[in-house]
Amino acid sequence: xxxxxxxxxxxxxxxxxxxxxxxxxxxxxxxxxxxxxxxxxxxxxxxxxxxxxxxxxxxxxxxxxxxxxxxxxxxxxxxxxxxxxxxxxxxxxxxxxxxxxxx
Numbered sequence: 254x255x256x257x258x259x260x261x262x263x264x265x266x267x268x269x270x271x272x273x274x275x276x277x278x279x280x281x282x283x284x285x286x287x288x289x290x291x292x293x294x295x296x297x298x299x300x301x302x303x304x305x306x307x308x309x310x311x312x313x314x315x316x317x318x319x320x321x322x323x324x325x326x327x328x329x330x331x332x333x334x335x336x337x338x339x340x341x342x343x344x345x346x347x348x349x350x351x352x353x354x355x356x
Contacts, residue, residue, distance in 0.1 A: 266323045271311050274325035277334060278304045285341035296337050303330060 260268075278300050285292050292300075303326070306313040312325045320327035326334065339347070 263323065267311065267325075270323055270325045271307055274307050274313070275304060277338075278307075281334060281338045281341060284338065288341055288343060290341050290343070292337065292340070296340075299333060300337070303334075 282292075282300055303313045307325050312320075313330055314320055314327040316327075319329070339345075
């Protein structure tokens, strides 16, 4: 019986990033449900579609310019996930540069 060769460190890192992204998506949805915060249709669809793409392809973006090679989410997807998580926790969204919120 032949033994399977050990996975390369790059492959192990990619799988770890995939698991971390899926766990973060699940945590965001669970915390929103637990807190009773209703996510918009767009946010719910975003969590579903990104989760499906990570499960099937291992990452949620195709263009290597949009994120690091070993990561499962692009930079913008990570930012949106943080915004959804903050909304679920009841925190105020962070200000983006150049935009002022009315007091």
